[in-house]
Each structure stands twice: as C-alpha cells, then as structure tokens.
Amino acid sequence: MDMETLLVDSRGLEQVESVLANSFARSKARAATLGPTYHHLWETLETCAAGGKRFRPRMVMTAYDCLAGTDRASAAMVAASFEMLHTALIVHDDVIDRDFVRRGIPNVSGTYRLLAEDAGLAPDDAAHRGLSMGVIAGDLALSSAHRLLDGVRTDPATRERLGELLDDAVFASAAGELLDVDASTSDTSSSEETLQMARLKTAVYSFESPLKAGAVLAGADEAIVDSLGDFGRDVGIAYQLADDILGVFGDEKTTGKTTWGDLREGKRTALISFVAQRAEWEQISALVGSPELSAAGAEKIRGVLRSCGALDYVVSLAGDHALQAQHHLGAAHIPAALRDGLAPVATAVLARVR
Amino acid sequence: MDMETLLVDSRGLEQVESVLANSFARSKARAATLGPTYHHLWETLETCAAGGKRFRPRMVMTAYDCLAGTDRASAAMVAASFEMLHTALIVHDDVIDRDFVRRGIPNVSGTYRLLAEDAGLAPDDAAHRGLSMGVIAGDLALSSAHRLLDGVRTDPATRERLGELLDDAVFASAAGELLDVDASTSDTSSSEETLQMARLKTAVYSFESPLKAGAVLAGADEAIVDSLGDFGRDVGIAYQLADDILGVFGDEKTTGKTTWGDLREGKRTALISFVAQRAEWEQISALVGSPELSAAGAEKIRGVLRSCGALDYVVSLAGDHALQAQHHLGAAHIPAALRDGLAPVATAVLARVR
Structure with missing residues (x-):
C-alpha cells in the first residue's frame, strides 16, 4: 500500500x-x-x-x-x-x-x-x-x-501496553494475510469479509495501533486511546476502499500504478466482492484474474462495475467510513489539538474517493 | 536438530x-x-x-x-x-x-x-x-x-538484558541460516566456516542464550554469565559436530534418522568440509548431494570419510570442544551446584561421539 x-x-x-x-x-x-x-x-x-x-x-x-x-x-x-x-x-x-x-x-x-x-x-x-x-x-x-x-x-505498565499494541498489529496483519491467501482461491467473499480484510491487513497496523501507541506513551486517558482506535479503524478501512477504487478507476499519472494490475491479478477488492454476488458477474468472471487481460477487457470490467452499482456502492462505503472517522474525533473528550492534527487524515482520504 | x-x-x-x-x-x-x-x-x-x-x-x-x-x-x-x-x-x-x-x-x-x-x-x-x-x-x-x-x-536493566539475549539468538540464527543457504551452492567451505555455522545455527540459540538468560534472571555475576556463554558455545559446537557424525555413521535405530539423508542432501557438514579440501574428494564429489544416492554409494562415501581421516578428525574436534566446555565449568567462580547441574550436558555430548 x-x-x-x-x-x-x-x-x-x-x-x-x-x-x-x-x-x-x-x-x-x-x-x-x-x-x-x-x-x-x-x-x-x-x-x-x-x-x-x-x-x-x-x-x-x-x-x-x-x-x-x-x-x-x-x-x-x-x-x-x-x-x-x-x-x-x-x-x-x-x-x-x-x-x-x-x-x-x-x-x-x-x-x-x-x-x-x-x-x-x-x-x-x-x-x-x-x-x-x-x-x-x-x-x-x-x-x-x-x-x-x-x-x-517509560514505566512498566506503559511498556506492557506498547508491547501489546505492537502484538495486536502483528496478530491482525497475520490474520489479514491469511484471509488474503485464502480469498485468492475462493470465488466469492462477502462484503463483510472484504471489510474485515481491509481492517486486518491495513487499518490495525497502519492506523489503529500506531495512533494508540502514541497516545499511550503520552499518558492519555483510556477514552482518548479508545477513540483513536475507532478513528484509526474507520479511516484505515476508508483508505483501503479508496485504494481499491483507485487501483481500477484511478489516474495512472497520479497513483503511479496501472489500472489493470489489480484486475489482472484477480484481487478480491470491495468492488469485485460486490459484483461477484450479482448476475452481472458472469459477464466478467472469466476476465477478472486472467493473465491475458487486455485494455479492452479491463474497460469492459470497468463498465460493468459502473453499471451494476459496485463503484457507487464502494465510493459511498468509503465516504461513510471517512465521515465516521471524523465523527470519532468530534467527541467531547478529544482535545482540540488532536482533532486538528488528525482531521487532515480523514479529509485526505475523503478527497481521494471524490 | x-x-x-x-x-x-x-x-x-x-x-x-x-x-x-x-x-x-x-x-x-x-x-x-x-x-x-x-x-x-x-x-x-x-x-x-x-x-x-x-x-x-x-x-x-x-x-x-x-x-x-x-x-x-x-x-x-x-x-x-x-x-x-x-x-x-x-x-x-x-x-x-x-x-x-x-x-x-x-x-x-x-x-x-x-x-x-x-x-x-x-x-x-x-x-x-x-x-x-x-x-x-x-x-x-x-x-x-x-x-x-x-x-x-524483573527490573528494567534485567529486562533489557533478556531482550538482548533473545535478540542475540535471533541475530545469530539468521546468520547461520544465511551461511547455510549460501553453502548449499558453494563447493567447499573451510573448517572454520563449518564451525562458525555450527555455532550460529545451533550453539547460540540452543545453549548460550538460554543459559545466560537463566543466569541473568537469577541475578548472577557477570563472570558466571560469561562462563555460561563460553560453556554453551563449546558444548553447542560439540553437539552439532556429534550430530554431523551421527547423521552419517549413527545407528538408525538410536538416532531415528536415516544415515544417508544428509549425504543425499549434500549437507555441508564438518565431515564433508574436511574431505572437500583433499584429493579424495574427487572419488565421492559426484555422489554427495546426488538425489539418486544408493546404499552402496553411501557406503562408499563412508569408506572415504574413514580412510581420509575425516571421521577421526571430527570425532576429536567434537571431543575437544566438549572437554573445553567442561573446563569452563571448572573455573573457581562457578558455584558447585551449577557445575553439577550442567556437567551431564557435556558428558552426554561426549558420550554421543565415542
């Protein structure tokens, strides 16, 4: 990522x-x-x-x-x-x-x-x-x-919490990797599974645990630490969903990635999970994951992802999670400095999908 | 192992x-x-x-x-x-x-x-x-x-030492694994390299670090911790050399391992390092590491390892290290209980090669 x-x-x-x-x-x-x-x-x-x-x-x-x-x-x-x-x-x-x-x-x-x-x-x-x-x-x-x-x-209790947070990150990432390996050979995975994979593979180790670790070391109240975990989870999921969208519909010049790599690889993104549960799937199932996928084939997949509502669905899902993340920062117990420091993260993720 | x-x-x-x-x-x-x-x-x-x-x-x-x-x-x-x-x-x-x-x-x-x-x-x-x-x-x-x-x-200083000892073990094991991967494609490796690999792959994480960690946690003097490290290194190397010998000359019933596995795999043991630097090597180099190695081929290799002096050399090298290990335990600053507790380790290793 x-x-x-x-x-x-x-x-x-x-x-x-x-x-x-x-x-x-x-x-x-x-x-x-x-x-x-x-x-x-x-x-x-x-x-x-x-x-x-x-x-x-x-x-x-x-x-x-x-x-x-x-x-x-x-x-x-x-x-x-x-x-x-x-x-x-x-x-x-x-x-x-x-x-x-x-x-x-x-x-x-x-x-x-x-x-x-x-x-x-x-x-x-x-x-x-x-x-x-x-x-x-x-x-x-x-x-x-x-x-x-x-x-x-630091004191032993804080040291223990930090070890726990690093371990949480390893534990979740391994689970995400495992689901990913498994998903690569299963034909469908549900929307919840895709969200869970995004959380486990990305949100925990990139957002939740680092944010909580910084807060724990600073001696923050548990309520703040918990809210940072909630913020990290939602913004991390939004980030991963945006990444899924940009991997197929993004501007190659901006993202630096081809827009057919994920499709050719057959990656089980949120977009693919959505369409795989609908009748439209049979129009593109042979193309997704095909090593010979052509530019025309990729364009056909994009068309179906648009027409079946997958793109709109994932854009709105990502937006919901980014808004939810901002909402966690709005809680009364969050100091203004922290709100100001992290708001740009949710804003940037929102900007990516719009 | x-x-x-x-x-x-x-x-x-x-x-x-x-x-x-x-x-x-x-x-x-x-x-x-x-x-x-x-x-x-x-x-x-x-x-x-x-x-x-x-x-x-x-x-x-x-x-x-x-x-x-x-x-x-x-x-x-x-x-x-x-x-x-x-x-x-x-x-x-x-x-x-x-x-x-x-x-x-x-x-x-x-x-x-x-x-x-x-x-x-x-x-x-x-x-x-x-x-x-x-x-x-x-x-x-x-x-x-x-x-x-x-x-x-425990106190922070002891905790730090324990982390260091676990890290030493990881660090050495990775180095040993690396040398092993490298050796599997190089035709010769020197005796020193073989001993270093035995130390890195086996002695540090199985003997040196665990013994030192137990001593550090018990609050032992540095001199004792150091001696346990020396003991662990020598007994660990002796153990690995004994393992090399038993892998080729051992009694399958006792060791539970075949006596041609290491030969067929082309494992760079101390025995093979010794013969690979002598003229006799050309008699067996095509057999060592051959997936088709037969019982007769393995017996031919054993004969050459005996006649060229490789077996005697490695047996005596293992014995030297086991004796050296016992010698470390004899130092005046080693409490009698520790000497008595660990002597059986060196004795058992010596018994394996004799």
Missing part, C-alpha cells in the same frame, strides 16, 4: 530517521563481524526500508505531539518500531505473493534472485533462493521492531 | 508447559474471533510446537535453579520464550529447505499443502500455499517469543 497521497505533517520525523539509521548501523556493524554476506543482507533490508513515506511514524508522532507528550526521543523509538514492523510485513508479503519488485526496483527477494541467477542457479532455484532470503530478512526486521520498544523510557 | 539423547533433568518444566499452553490458549481464543481458518493456523502451530523435547527451556531452568533463582514463574516465561523462538526457527527453516514433513508428520507447510491439494490446487501452487502459511505461522511464533518476555517480573 502506498500512502504518499496521505502525508500528514508531523514533528520529530528526523528523530525517527535517526533512530532507524542507528538501529541499522548497529546491526550492520555487528553483521560485518560474521561475514560480508550477512552485512549485505542488512544493507539490502535497509535499502528496502528507506523507500517508505514513514506513514506509521507520522501517526505515532502526531498522536504523541497533539497529546502533549514531552519525551520525543522515546516516541521516536515507538515510531521506528512500527516502521520496522511495516518493513517486515512488506518483505514477507512479497515472499507470499512471489513479487520480486517493489516501487520499480528489486526488493529483498528480487535482489537475491538476481545474484543467484548471476551465480548460475536455475530459474526455479534462484527464485527460491530469493524468497528464502526474504524470509530471513523479514524475521530480522520483525525482531528489530520488538527490540526497538526496549529502548523506550 | 533433535536433542532427545541430551535430556537434562530440570525442575519447573511443568510450569514452562503451562506458560506455553496458556499462551497458545489465549492466541487461539483471540484468533477464533477472526474466523475458523485463523484458529486452525494457531492450532497447527501449537501441534508443531508440542512435539519438542523442551531442550532450551531445560537450559534456562537449570541455570536459573542452580544459581538459586527464586521466582520460577518468571523463569518459566523466559524458558517459554526460547521454546517459542525455537518453534519459529524450525517453521521458517522448513520453509527455506522446502521440507513439508518433520518428525514423520506434516509440518505447518505440509499441513497446508495437503489442504490446498484437497481443494484442487495444482502441485506447485499447493506447495507455495503451504510455504506461505509457514511464513505467517513462523512470524506469529517469533512475535510470541518476544511477547513472552514482557510477562517476566
């Missing part, structure tokens, strides 16, 4: 960068003592982590700052922890999807597949070598995410 | 079992709220974790008890954390080795490959589905290992 259209200003991002840089520097120096190949793996992982927009750190830092947290160095550790988790999840997600490229350049698995091909391995073995390195690299990032929390200066 | 011939009596193992059972029960209950397939994944992971001999918990509990630790419930959390790490590592190791069976029954990947085949997936896709589920399950176990440490009641 690419969040460049959803950047929220937040202070302290340089501190997050320096926590991440220090963490990688320590690991690389340590890895170098065990040999150049291990050092290279850490370098490759760092390159993969460097391309991101630091969206999850922005959520942590915004919540923390707007709730008047005063130890920004500790908040930066929490933020870096969620960024490291993001890195682990995308590296392993690419292994599961057998993707060897991300953002136009070879990812961890792609880097090692190329090296293995250069070393003369057969294509299948080179691909498996690449995926194996992805498994190892993702494990290192996941473990680093947990380790970064150990650097937070 | 199977450690059933190396069981050390240790108190508190029932407590470790109950920590593990509680941890899985909580995760399963939570997963059930997200759907039956997620619950099933946790069940499958638990089954995989249930087959072990709890060797790493034994190391933690023995060090803790022999150093007069008094909070066995916390020690059991640390012990369970290392067991969970072990589960994560074997699940991901099987993904990397494309193994679908462990201890004679389908492992996590094997279980899901079978389900995918039953659902009608093509063999390649079913295998990839199985491996994907292995990636997800291993991530959950790795994260659980970190989470279990959060349940330890």
Whole structure:
C-alpha cells in the first residue's frame, strides 16, 4: 500500500530517521563481524526500508505531539518500531505473493534472485533462493521492531501496553494475510469479509495501533486511546476502499500504478466482492484474474462495475467510513489539538474517493 | 536438530508447559474471533510446537535453579520464550529447505499443502500455499517469543538484558541460516566456516542464550554469565559436530534418522568440509548431494570419510570442544551446584561421539 497521497505533517520525523539509521548501523556493524554476506543482507533490508513515506511514524508522532507528550526521543523509538514492523510485513508479503519488485526496483527477494541467477542457479532455484532470503530478512526486521520498544523510557505498565499494541498489529496483519491467501482461491467473499480484510491487513497496523501507541506513551486517558482506535479503524478501512477504487478507476499519472494490475491479478477488492454476488458477474468472471487481460477487457470490467452499482456502492462505503472517522474525533473528550492534527487524515482520504 | 539423547533433568518444566499452553490458549481464543481458518493456523502451530523435547527451556531452568533463582514463574516465561523462538526457527527453516514433513508428520507447510491439494490446487501452487502459511505461522511464533518476555517480573536493566539475549539468538540464527543457504551452492567451505555455522545455527540459540538468560534472571555475576556463554558455545559446537557424525555413521535405530539423508542432501557438514579440501574428494564429489544416492554409494562415501581421516578428525574436534566446555565449568567462580547441574550436558555430548 502506498500512502504518499496521505502525508500528514508531523514533528520529530528526523528523530525517527535517526533512530532507524542507528538501529541499522548497529546491526550492520555487528553483521560485518560474521561475514560480508550477512552485512549485505542488512544493507539490502535497509535499502528496502528507506523507500517508505514513514506513514506509521507520522501517526505515532502526531498522536504523541497533539497529546502533549514531552519525551520525543522515546516516541521516536515507538515510531521506528512500527516502521520496522511495516518493513517486515512488506518483505514477507512479497515472499507470499512471489513479487520480486517493489516501487520499480528489486526488493529483498528480487535482489537475491538476481545474484543467484548471476551465480548460475536455475530459474526455479534462484527464485527460491530469493524468497528464502526474504524470509530471513523479514524475521530480522520483525525482531528489530520488538527490540526497538526496549529502548523506550517509560514505566512498566506503559511498556506492557506498547508491547501489546505492537502484538495486536502483528496478530491482525497475520490474520489479514491469511484471509488474503485464502480469498485468492475462493470465488466469492462477502462484503463483510472484504471489510474485515481491509481492517486486518491495513487499518490495525497502519492506523489503529500506531495512533494508540502514541497516545499511550503520552499518558492519555483510556477514552482518548479508545477513540483513536475507532478513528484509526474507520479511516484505515476508508483508505483501503479508496485504494481499491483507485487501483481500477484511478489516474495512472497520479497513483503511479496501472489500472489493470489489480484486475489482472484477480484481487478480491470491495468492488469485485460486490459484483461477484450479482448476475452481472458472469459477464466478467472469466476476465477478472486472467493473465491475458487486455485494455479492452479491463474497460469492459470497468463498465460493468459502473453499471451494476459496485463503484457507487464502494465510493459511498468509503465516504461513510471517512465521515465516521471524523465523527470519532468530534467527541467531547478529544482535545482540540488532536482533532486538528488528525482531521487532515480523514479529509485526505475523503478527497481521494471524490 | 533433535536433542532427545541430551535430556537434562530440570525442575519447573511443568510450569514452562503451562506458560506455553496458556499462551497458545489465549492466541487461539483471540484468533477464533477472526474466523475458523485463523484458529486452525494457531492450532497447527501449537501441534508443531508440542512435539519438542523442551531442550532450551531445560537450559534456562537449570541455570536459573542452580544459581538459586527464586521466582520460577518468571523463569518459566523466559524458558517459554526460547521454546517459542525455537518453534519459529524450525517453521521458517522448513520453509527455506522446502521440507513439508518433520518428525514423520506434516509440518505447518505440509499441513497446508495437503489442504490446498484437497481443494484442487495444482502441485506447485499447493506447495507455495503451504510455504506461505509457514511464513505467517513462523512470524506469529517469533512475535510470541518476544511477547513472552514482557510477562517476566524483573527490573528494567534485567529486562533489557533478556531482550538482548533473545535478540542475540535471533541475530545469530539468521546468520547461520544465511551461511547455510549460501553453502548449499558453494563447493567447499573451510573448517572454520563449518564451525562458525555450527555455532550460529545451533550453539547460540540452543545453549548460550538460554543459559545466560537463566543466569541473568537469577541475578548472577557477570563472570558466571560469561562462563555460561563460553560453556554453551563449546558444548553447542560439540553437539552439532556429534550430530554431523551421527547423521552419517549413527545407528538408525538410536538416532531415528536415516544415515544417508544428509549425504543425499549434500549437507555441508564438518565431515564433508574436511574431505572437500583433499584429493579424495574427487572419488565421492559426484555422489554427495546426488538425489539418486544408493546404499552402496553411501557406503562408499563412508569408506572415504574413514580412510581420509575425516571421521577421526571430527570425532576429536567434537571431543575437544566438549572437554573445553567442561573446563569452563571448572573455573573457581562457578558455584558447585551449577557445575553439577550442567556437567551431564557435556558428558552426554561426549558420550554421543565415542
């Protein structure tokens, strides 16, 4: 998921960068003592982590700052922890999807597949070598995410809550990945299943947990923490629905993604779940997920998604969730600074679908 | 690696079992709220974790008890954390080795490959589905290992040390896995490389870190913690060398493993590293790693390993490391109870190679 259209200003991002840089520097120096190949793996992982927009750190830092947290160095550790988790999840997600490229350049698995091909391995073995390195690299990032929390200066109860929130994120993401793997071979999935998948794969680890973690570290009341969780869930679902729409109807120049990739892949988005339960499905079921899908075929699918009401339905569903998210921020117990700090997130998501 | 011939009596193992059972029960209950397939994944992971001999918990509990630790419930959390790490590592190791069976029954990947085949997936896709589920399950176990440490009641400095020791174990195991993946396509690896791989893949996470963690939690002096690390390193290397020997020359009835599996797989054991640097290598290089290796071929390899001195060399190397391990326990600052508690480990390893 690419969040460049959803950047929220937040202070302290340089501190997050320096926590991440220090963490990688320590690991690389340590890895170098065990040999150049291990050092290279850490370098490759760092390159993969460097391309991101630091969206999850922005959520942590915004919540923390707007709730008047005063130890920004500790908040930066929490933020870096969620960024490291993001890195682990995308590296392993690419292994599961057998993707060897991300953002136009070879990812961890792609880097090692190329090296293995250069070393003369057969294509299948080179691909498996690449995926194996992805498994190892993702494990290192996941473990680093947990380790970064150990650097937070706080009381034991808060430390426990932070560990719980990171664990919530891992737990939900694994469930989302599992549903995704399952959905790729089932012909239909209900609307609720699609929403649940959006929540599990995106909302929890990208919005809910980082926002709650920033609030918990700032010592916020439970009511505020809970509201941030509600806000994160709804805005995260809205974000994912908008992403589903843009993946099929977006402007390639703006999104940087083709508008037939999701269709060719047969991705079970909210749009497809809607049409799959209607009579119109038989007009396009052979096209969705076809590796030979043409531009004309994609246009035909778009036409059906429009005429059967799928597009309108998902646009309005996304809008509902974004409005619901704004509503959570309107509660009386939410400080004005926090409301002001996060309103742009819901607004940006709303703007994406309109 | 199977450690059933190396069981050390240790108190508190029932407590470790109950920590593990509680941890899985909580995760399963939570997963059930997200759907039956997620619950099933946790069940499958638990089954995989249930087959072990709890060797790493034994190391933690023995060090803790022999150093007069008094909070066995916390020690059991640390012990369970290392067991969970072990589960994560074997699940991901099987993904990397494309193994679908462990201890004679389908492992996590094997279980899901079978389900995918039953659902009608093509063999390649079913295998990839199985491996994907292995990636997800291993991530959950790795994260659980970190989470279990959060349940330890101790001061922040000790908590930090425990996190560091778990991280050391992850860091070393990843390096060992990486060297292993690399070695599988290089024709030779030096004796030092083989020893380093044994240390990284086995000694650190199975011996050094669990022993040191038990000592740190018991509040032991740094000198004792360091000596336990030295002991763990040497006994761990001796153990791995013994394992290499038994994998080729052992009694199948005792080890429960065939004596041609390692040879057919072309595993870069200490035996093979030794012969690969000598003229005799050309007599057997085509046989080692051949999927068609016959009983007669395996016997020919064994003959060459004997005649070129590889067997004698590795037996004596293992013996040296086991003796060195005993020597570390002899230091004046090691309490007698600890010496007595751990001596059987070195003795059992020595007995394996003689």
